[in-house]
Amino acid sequence: MDENTPILQVDGLNTTFYRNGSALAAxxxxxFSVARGEVLGLVGESGSGKSVTLRSIIxxxxxxxxxxxxxxxxxxxLVGMADRALRQIQGREIAMIFQEPMTSLNPLLTVGLQLEExxxxxxxxxxxxxxxxxxxxxxxxxIPSASQRLKDYPHQFSGGMRQRVMIAIALAANPxxxxxxxPTTALDVTIQAQILDLILQxxxxxxxxxxxxxxxxxxxxxxxxxxxVMYAGRIVEQGxxxxxxxxxxxxxxxxxxxSVPENLPPRSPxxxxxxxxxxxxxxxxxxxxxxxxxxxxxxxxQDRPTLSLITEGRQVACxxxxxxxxxxxx
Amino acid sequence: MTAPVMEIRDLHLRFPLGRSPGDFLTGxxxxxxxxxxxxxxxxxxxxxxxxxxxxxxxxxxxxxCIVRLYKPSDGEIRFxxxxxxxxxxxxxxxxxxxxxMMFQDPYSSLNPRMTTGQILTEALRxxxxxxxxxxxxxxxxxxxLVRLPQDAQHKLPHEFSGGQRQRIxxxxxxxxxxxxxxxxxxxxxxxxxVQAQVVNLLLELQxxxxxxxxxxxxxxxxVRHVSxxxxxxxxxxxxxxxxxxxxxxxxxHPYSQALLQAAPSLNPDDRGxxxxxxxxxxxxxxxxxxxxxxxxxxHATDICKSTRPTLQPFKEQGEVACHNxxxxxxxx
Ligand SMILES: Nc1ncnc2c1ncn2[C@@H]1O[C@H](COP(=O)(O)OP(=O)(O)OP(=O)(O)O)[C@@H](O)[C@H]1O
Ligand SMILES: Nc1ncnc2c1ncn2[C@@H]1O[C@H](COP(=O)(O)OP(=O)(O)OP(=O)(O)O)[C@@H](O)[C@H]1O
Ligand code: SF4
Ligand code: SF4
Ligand SMILES: [Mg+2]
Ligand SMILES: [Mg+2]
Numbered sequence: 001m002d003e004n005t006p007i008l009q010v011d012g013l014n015t016t017f018y019r020n021g022s023a024l025a026a027x028x029x030x031x032f033s034v035a036r037g038e039v040l041g042l043v044g045e046s047g048s049g050k051s052v053t054l055r056s057i058i059x060x061x062x063x064x065x066x067x068x069x070x071x072x073x074x075x076x077x078l079v080g081m082a083d084r085a086l087r088q089i090q091g092r093e094i095a096m097i098f099q100e101p102m103t104s105l106n107p108l109l110t111v112g113l114q115l116e117e118x119x120x121x122x123x124x125x126x127x128x129x130x131x132x133x134x135x136x137x138x139x140x141x142x143i144p145s146a147s148q149r150l151k152d153y154p155h156q157f158s159g160g161m162r163q164r165v166m167i168a169i170a171l172a173a174n175p176x177x178x179x180x181x182x183p184t185t186a187l188d189v190t191i192q193a194q195i196l197d198l199i200l201q202x203x204x205x206x207x208x209x210x211x212x213x214x215x216x217x218x219x220x221x222x223x224x225x226x227x228x229v230m231y232a233g234r235i236v237e238q239g240x241x242x243x244x245x246x247x248x249x250x251x252x253x254x255x256x257x258x259s260v261p262e263n264l265p266p267r268s269p270x271x272x273x274x275x276x277x278x279x280x281x282x283x284x285x286x287x288x289x290x291x292x293x294x295x296x297x298x299x300x301x302q303d304r305p306t307l308s309l310i311t312e313g314r315q316v317a318c319x320x321x322x323x324x325x326x327x328x329x330x
Numbered sequence: 331m332t333a334p335v336m337e338i339r340d341l342h343l344r345f346p347l348g349r350s351p352g353d354f355l356t357g358x359x360x361x362x363x364x365x366x367x368x369x370x371x372x373x374x375x376x377x378x379x380x381x382x383x384x385x386x387x388x389x390x391x392x393x394x395c396i397v398r399l400y401k402p403s404d405g406e407i408r409f410x411x412x413x414x415x416x417x418x419x420x421x422x423x424x425x426x427x428x429x430x431m432m433f434q435d436p437y438s439s440l441n442p443r444m445t446t447g448q449i450l451t452e453a454l455r456x457x458x459x460x461x462x463x464x465x466x467x468x469x470x471x472x473x474x475l476v477r478l479p480q481d482a483q484h485k486l487p488h489e490f491s492g493g494q495r496q497r498i499x500x501x502x503x504x505x506x507x508x509x510x511x512x513x514x515x516x517x518x519x520x521x522x523x524v525q526a527q528v529v530n531l532l533l534e535l536q537x538x539x540x541x542x543x544x545x546x547x548x549x550x551x552x553v554r555h556v557s558x559x560x561x562x563x564x565x566x567x568x569x570x571x572x573x574x575x576x577x578x579x580x581x582x583h584p585y586s587q588a589l590l591q592a593a594p595s596l597n598p599d600d601r602g603x604x605x606x607x608x609x610x611x612x613x614x615x616x617x618x619x620x621x622x623x624x625x626x627x628x629h630a631t632d633i634c635k636s637t638r639p640t641l642q643p644f645k646e647q648g649e650v651a652c653h654n655x656x657x658x659x660x661x662x
Contacts, residue, residue, distance in 0.1 A: 046493025
C-alpha cells in the first residue's frame with residue numbers, strides 16, 4: 001500500500017453560516033490531505049473553525065450552513081453527495097469523535113446499546129459477536145469492569161469515561177478515517193497516553209487516517225505526523241510536526257507556543273496573544289491576524305497573505321514570517 | 331496562610347447502580363460504585379488547591395458534593411464551621427451563591443434556549459446581585475471580563491464554539507461574586523492562548539477578591555502553574571497532598587510519580603519515551619484490598635496487598651499514603 005496516497009483530500013473548502021441576515025465566514029479556502037495511516041493535527045484559537053472543518057467533511061455542517069469546495073474521499077466527492085450515499089460512509093468508513101461527549105451520547109440508552117447500535121448499523125457482526133465486540137471496545141479504551149458497565153447510562157460515567165465511550169463507539173466499526181475533535185481533553189495523562197497509543201496503533205495496523213483536533217501541543221508533539229494551524233477560518237501554517245513546533249514561522253503559531261505554561265515562576269501571569277479574534281461577520285480586509293500581530297507590516301492590512309510553500313513541505317500564510325534560527329526570513 | 335474556609339472530613343460516596351435482571355435471578359446484590367472512599371482535606375482561604383488524578387477517580391464527585399449536587403454517604407463538609415448538609419433553608423441560598431461551581435461540560439449546563447444575555451441576567455436576578463436598572467451594565471461588564479464580544483449577548487449557546495461556551499459558564503459563575511470557585515476542568519476545552527487569559531483572569535480575581543479555588547484539571551503544567559497546593563486522588567482517596575512546587579518537582583507517591591511521567595512532552599523527539607503505567611485498571615466496582623494502587627505498583631510489597639496505607643506526613647508540609655514511601659524516595 002502506498003503510504004502517501006491521500007485517502008482524504010480537501011480542496012478549497014468554504015463554509016458559511018447565516019445569522020440575522022449577515023454571513024459568517026466560518027471556513028475559507030481550507031485545503032489539506034490525509035494519507036493512509038497519517039495523523040494530521042489541527043490546532044488553533046478557540047472559534048477558529050476546527051470543529052466546523054470536521055463537520056463540513058462529514059456532511060453535518062451543510063444541514064445548517066453553506067458548504068462549497070471539494071472533499072474527496074477515496075476518489076468520491078462528499079460535498080455534493082446525496083444524503084443517502086453519505087450515510088453509508090458516515091460512521092462506517094469515516095467516524096467522528098465529537099467534542100462534547102454528553103451531548104452526543106443518548107442519555108436514555110445504556111452505553112452498551114449505543115455501542116451495539118453502531119455495530120449493527122455499520123458491521124455485519126451477529127448479535128453475540130456485537131456484544132463481545134462492545135465489551136472488547138470498552139476494555140480497549142480502559143473502562144474498568146467493562147462487561148459490567150455495558151448496562152449503565154451515560155450519566156453514570158465520569159466525564160472522561162463518557163469521552164472514552166465515544167471513542168469506543170467511533171472505533172468499533174474499524175473506520176478508514178477518524179475525525180477526532182479534542183478526543184482526550186477530559187482524560188488524565190495516563191489514560192490519554194493509552195488512548196493515543198490505541199489510535200496510533202489502529203492508524204498503523206489498519207492504515208486508518210486520523211484528523212485530530214487538539215489544543216494540547218504536547219499531544220501534537222507526541223502523536224501527529226503533520227499539523228495545520230487555523231486562525232479565523234483559515235489555515236495559516238502547515239507542515240511536519242517536528243518542523244512546525246521547532247521553528248514556527250507564523251506569528252500566531254509562535255504566540256500559541258509561547259502561551260504554554262512551562263518553566264515559569266509559579267502563578268506568574270501567562271503569556272497570551274493580545275486582543276481577541278475578529279468576528280466572522282466582520283473579517284478585516286487584509287490578514288485576519290493583523291490587529292493582534294507584532295510583526296505586522298504595511299501590506300498586512302491591505303492584502304490577504306495566501307498559504308504558500310516556503311520550504312519543502314512547509315506552508316505559511318504571512319507577509320513577514322518569523323525568521324528561523326538560520327536567519328532566512330523566507 | 332490562614333484558617334480553612336472549608337473542612338472536608340472522611341467523605342464517602344457510594345453510587346448504587348441498578349440491579350440487572352441477572353442480578354435478580356441469581357439473588358446477587360446490586361452493584362455499587364465506590365466513588366469516594368474517605369477524602370479529607372482543608373481548603374484554605376485564598377488558596378488554589380489543585381486536584382489531579384485518573385479519569386473516574388472521583389474528582390467531579392468531590393466537586394459535586396461540595397456544591398451539594400450529591401449527598402455523601404458518609405463524612406462531612408464544613409463551610410465557615412457549619413455543616414453544609416444540616417437543613418437550614420435560609421443559609422442554603424447564601425451558600426449556593428458563595429460557593430460556585432463551573433462545570434466540565436458547559437454545553438449541558440447552559441440552557442440551550444436562553445441567550446447569553448438572558449443566562450447572565452437570570453443569575454444576577456436569582457441572587458439579587460444588582461438593582462434591575464444596573465443589570466444590563468453588569469452583563470456587559472461580565473462579558474468584557476471573560477473577553478467575549480458584546481454581541482455575544484444576543485446569541486444562543488449553540489452559536490458559540492466550545493471554548494466560547496466555557497467562557498459563558500465562567501461569566502455566569504462570576505456574576506454572583508462567589509468566595510469559593512470550584513473549577514472542574516474549567517479550561518480544558520480552551521486553546522492555550524485563551525486558557526492563558528482565563529488563568530490570568532482567575533489569578534487576578536483571586537488576588538483582588540480573595541477567591542478560594544479548587545482547581546480540578548488534567549493539564550499538569552497548568553495545575554502546577556496555578557496551584558499553591560495539590561491533591562493527587564486515586565480511586566476515591568487522596569494518595570498525596572502537598573505544596574505544588576515540591577510535589578511536581580519531586581512527587582513521592584508511586585502513583586503521583588507515574589502520573590507526572592505520563593505527561594506528553596512538547597518535544598517531538600521524546601516520542602515513545604514516556605513511561606507508561608502498566609497493569610490492570612482498578613475498578614470502583616470491586617475495590618482492591620490493601621493499597622488501591624498495589625496491582626499496578628512496581629514497589630508493592632506484601633503489606634500493600636493486605637493493609638490500606640493512610641495519609642502520613644512526609645517531607646515539609648506534605649502527606650503521602652504509601653507503606654514504602656521512605657524506601658522509595660531514598661533509593662530514587
Ligand atoms: N451552527 C452555527 N451557527 C453559527 N455559527 C456557528 C455555528 N457553529 C459554529 N459557529 C461559529 O463558527 C466558528 C467556528 O466554530 P468552531 O466550533 O469550528 O470552533 P473551534 O475551532 O472548534 O473552537 P473550540 O476550540 O472552541 O472548539 C465560531 O465562531 C462559531 O461561533
Ligand atoms: N450519578 C452517578 N451514578 C453512578 N455512578 C457515578 C455517578 N457519577 C459518577 N459515578 C461514578 O463515580 C466514579 C467517579 O466519577 P467522577 O465523575 O467523580 O470522576 P472524575 O474523577 O471526575 O473523572 P473525569 O476525570 O473523567 O472527569 C466513576 O466510576 C463514575 O462512573
Ligand atoms: S501577514 Fe502580517 S499581520 Fe498577518 S501574521 Fe503575517 S506579519 Fe502578522
Ligand atoms: S502502599 Fe505499596 S502498593 Fe501502595 S503505592 Fe505504596 S508501595 Fe505501592
Ligand atoms: Mg471545537
Ligand atoms: Mg470529572
